[in-house]
Amino acid sequence: MTIPTSSQEIGRISPTRLRRLLSCPxxxxxxxxxxxGRRSGGNPAALAGTxxxxxxxxxxxxxxxxxxxxxELTCRTMAKEGNDPTQAPSSRRAFSRLRRRLPALLELVDxxxxxxxxxxxxxxxxxxxxxxxxxxxVLVGQRRLLVIDYKSGFVSDDGGVDEDYSDQLLLYAHLxxxxxxIGSADAYLLSLREGLVPVDVSEEQxxxxxxxxxxxxxxxxxxxxxxxxxxxxxDTCRWCNHVCACxxxxxxxxxxxxxxxxxxxxxxxxxxxxxxxxxxxxxAARIRVERGTVTGDVTISDIPRGPTGELSEGSRVRxxxxxxxxxxxxxxxxxxxxxxxxASP
Numbered sequence: 001m002t003i004p005t006s007s008q009e010i011g012r013i014s015p016t017r018l019r020r021l022l023s024c025p026x027x028x029x030x031x032x033x034x035x036x037g038r039r040s041g042g043n044p045a046a047l048a049g050t051x052x053x054x055x056x057x058x059x060x061x062x063x064x065x066x067x068x069x070x071x072e073l074t075c076r077t078m079a080k081e082g083n084d085p086t087q088a089p090s091s092r093r094a095f096s097r098l099r100r101r102l103p104a105l106l107e108l109v110d111x112x113x114x115x116x117x118x119x120x121x122x123x124x125x126x127x128x129x130x131x132x133x134x135x136x137x138v139l140v141g142q143r144r145l146l147v148i149d150y151k152s153g154f155v156s157d158d159g160g161v162d163e164d165y166s167d168q169l170l171l172y173a174h175l176x177x178x179x180x181x182i183g184s185a186d187a188y189l190l191s192l193r194e195g196l197v198p199v200d201v202s203e204e205q206x207x208x209x210x211x212x213x214x215x216x217x218x219x220x221x222x223x224x225x226x227x228x229x230x231x232x233x234x235d236t237c238r239w240c241n242h243v244c245a246c247x248x249x250x251x252x253x254x255x256x257x258x259x260x261x262x263x264x265x266x267x268x269x270x271x272x273x274x275x276x277x278x279x280x281x282x283x284a285a286r287i288r289v290e291r292g293t294v295t296g297d298v299t300i301s302d303i304p305r306g307p308t309g310e311l312s313e314g315s316r317v318r319x320x321x322x323x324x325x326x327x328x329x330x331x332x333x334x335x336x337x338x339x340x341x342x343a344s345p
Contacts, residue, residue, distance in 0.1 A: 015168040025228035030242040048094035049152035051085035097192035124175040144184035173201035244342035267292030
């Protein structure tokens, strides 16, 4: 259970990877050493969102088909690829929301101001070799351009547009301005929950974000080939695949700085005995907690067979994303698609 002690130069960076760099350089170093460990694309929660993206793309490329025809074809194609979006619980709801939001998008696309055909998921790269990205949709006119990105969920709260999404569009706008040679840019997020949400991608905001990005990239590269610093926080660690392996996070927990990052409990300790398997093919394990959001000896139930395959008495584990049984602090349960476990002998 150690962190990466080396790192590599960033190279050309995408919006997603750039967000990770700005929030925690160590997360990028982890990614560099775990490139083969990417999640599969079969998550039911993500299938409907993928279907929405592909359906919109199909409609924009062939305006002669109806939304229903494009959706049916998209779902059939994805099913043949092994990921049927109609099996996702949110599929019907996603289609209903798309039907409600699509007219506003098509109205933007059909505006006579645009002098070129829509640019749909085109790869863009900056001339300095630092940035790259694939915006969902770019519309180009003589005096301005418009960048649009699609999102399935909410994109804003009381504080305005989610910073991750606005940063993504700032970089897309930077790439588009350079690529198409037009200095004036606007941007929208098309949220199935909120409709078209404007994002400020003015020259001032673009330049501010790009300068910060360049500074962070150069700082990261200057530390190469050595280790990179961690920046533990609730927002950063909440979506990080490496949280179980990150010693800095667990050091923070050990000092009493408990990060509520996983929507549940987190613990590190030793197995008191080998896991016991129940008839439902789920197992339970007793763990003596050394540091975490609970103390003492706890029993964790409902653990799938996979995570416990190599565990035995004395194994050291780190687990996050556990739920508590009512008021029983010593009884915790595994949560499907949220809990994660890392073990060592």
